[in-house]
Amino acid sequence: MAPDEKNTAVLEEHGRLLASDLAGEIEFLTARTRSIGSLLANRELAPLNLKVRSYSVLSLACGPTPPTQRELAGFLSLDPSQIVALVDQLEKRGLVLRAPDPQDRRSKIIRATGEGVAVYRQAREATHRAEDAALGSLSPAERDELRRLLTKAAFPGGEG
Amino acid sequence: MAPDEKNTAVLEEHGRLLASDLAGEIEFLTARTRSIGSLLANRELAPLNLKVRSYSVLSLACGPTPPTQRELAGFLSLDPSQIVALVDQLEKRGLVLRAPDPQDRRSKIIRATGEGVAVYRQAREATHRAEDAALGSLSPAERDELRRLLTKAAFPGGEG
DNA sequence: CTTAATCGTTGACTTTTTCAAGAATATAAG
DNA sequence: CTTATATTCTTGAAAAAGTCAACGATTAAG
Numbered sequence: 001m002a003p004d005e006k007n008t009a010v011l012e013e014h015g016r017l018l019a020s021d022l023a024g025e026i027e028f029l030t031a032r033t034r035s036i037g038s039l040l041a042n043r044e045l046a047p048l049n050l051k052v053r054s055y056s057v058l059s060l061a062c063g064p065t066p067p068t069q070r071e072l073a074g075f076l077s078l079d080p081s082q083i084v085a086l087v088d089q090l091e092k093r094g095l096v097l098r099a100p101d102p103q104d105r106r107s108k109i110i111r112a113t114g115e116g117v118a119v120y121r122q123a124r125e126a127t128h129r130a131e132d133a134a135l136g137s138l139s140p141a142e143r144d145e146l147r148r149l150l151t152k153a154a155f156p157g158g159e160g
Numbered sequence: 161m162a163p164d165e166k167n168t169a170v171l172e173e174h175g176r177l178l179a180s181d182l183a184g185e186i187e188f189l190t191a192r193t194r195s196i197g198s199l200l201a202n203r204e205l206a207p208l209n210l211k212v213r214s215y216s217v218l219s220l221a222c223g224p225t226p227p228t229q230r231e232l233a234g235f236l237s238l239d240p241s242q243i244v245a246l247v248d249q250l251e252k253r254g255l256v257l258r259a260p261d262p263q264d265r266r267s268k269i270i271r272a273t274g275e276g277v278a279v280y281r282q283a284r285e286a287t288h289r290a291e292d293a294a295l296g297s298l299s300p301a302e303r304d305e306l307r308r309l310l311t312k313a314a315f316p317g318g319e320g
Numbered sequence: 321c322t323t324a325a326t327c328g329t330t331g332a333c334t335t336t337t338t339c340a341a342g343a344a345t346a347t348a349a350g
Numbered sequence: 351c352t353t354a355t356a357t358t359c360t361t362g363a364a365a366a367a368g369t370c371a372a373c374g375a376t377t378a379a380g
Contacts, residue, residue, distance in 0.1 A: 013317075014231070014235050016225045016227070016231075017220060017223070017227055017231060017235050018315065019223075019224065019225070020219065020220055020224075020225075021219055021222075021223065021284070022216055022219040022220055023311070024307065025287065025291065026291060026295065026303065026306060026307055026310060027194070027198065027201055027212065027290070027291060027294070028216060029307065029310035029311055029313075029314045030190055030197060031194050031237070032236075032237055033190050033310055033314045034187070034190040034191050034194050035237040036237070036314065037186070037187045037190060038187065038191070041187055052187065052191075056182055056188060059180065059181055059182040060177060060180055060182055062181075063177070063179075063180040063181065064179065064180075065176045065177065065179070065180075067176070071174070071176075071177060074174060075174050075177050076192075077191075077192055077196070127185065127187065130187070131186060134187070134313065135186065136316065137312050138309065138312055138313060142309055143186065145305065146310070147184065147186055147189065149298065149302055149305065149306040149309070150186060150189035150190060150193055150306070151189055152297050152298055152302070153189075153196075153294065153295055153297065153298060153306070154192040154193045154196065155174065155178065155192075156297040157173075
């Protein structure tokens with residue numbers, strides 16, 4: 001078997017099962033899309049010693065409104081204790097820091113350092129490469145539409 | 161906190177972070193959509209002693225072309241060893257059985273029993289309720305379009 | 321002031337994922 | 351036919367991820 005063929009085996013022949021009920025369920029299609037997507041994203045992020053999870057935290061920490069750990073947990077659908085571990089790693093590498101929230105001393109605001117921003121820029125390119133690879137079968141317009149629909153699904157309360 | 165409010169806390173306020181780069185990434189939106197979807201689906205499936213994973217196996221086993229375990233692994237993006245565990249459980253409950261593949265005695269075809277089909281019918285209603293709850297913010301036309309786009313993303317080689 | 325709730329943290333526990341190896345069967349080459 | 355290589359299911363172990371309850375510090379409510 002070729003060196004990199006192993007992890008791409010996800011894209012094998014499944015012709016017979018495409019006619020199944022399950023293949024028509026959005027829940028299943030979402031799970032499979034995510035599985036392929038995070039496989040490719042993790043592969044691209046590996047050289048930076050990041051995974052999709054740590055990349056997501058770093059990304060939000062680089063944004064214009066750095067979040068508290070509680071906000072990270074809610075936004076990323078993770079348990080607060082998982083955020084602790086993720087921030088610990090990133091902080092140990094000097095990519096983010098825990099800043100006290102002036103409005104609530106219980107909370108800690110996760111903000112990226114200069115180096116964190118630098119690493120994030122590379123990581124963003126990596127995830128964009130992964131997205132190109134994962135969604136290569138969709139046109140730019142289709143990707144925009146998919147993004148719009150998924151946003152409504154992921155944030156039902158949205159901006160309404 | 162109200163009795164059932166805990167698990168619905170995923171749908172909190174995230175206004176500030178919706179403007180982040182991350183919120184525009186399809187990979188992230190897919191992960192969040194799946195997280196909400198499988199939470200609701202697992203909740204609906206719990207009374208039947210099923211989870212999304214075992215439901216998926218049961219569903220394919222009920223289909224017109226029962227799959228081998230290898231096909232299940234590829235289609236569901238799971239490791240073959242995970243399929244063993246899932247089929248073990250379902251077989252122990254009498255919902256599926258391992259039939260020898262006449263064309264390849266290494267393979268085992270996973271076929272639903274009569275009771276398996278009966279349970280599946282209830283389970284399908286449960287997951288449809290969950291899908292309605294998860295995608296309540298999308299119109300039927302939008303759901304169809306989302307299904308179409310996700311199918312292209314999940315099966316790049318598709319029916320081409 | 322007293323009580324209740326929230327945030328980050330820790331630790332324990334379960335589940336899921338990943339990986340390597342083996343027995344049985346199939347395929348390919350000589 | 352014999353030998354070598356590959357595939358399928360299975361097992362078991364290890365790593366990673368997810369779940370949950372409890373604690374100190376802080377805030378909010380009564």
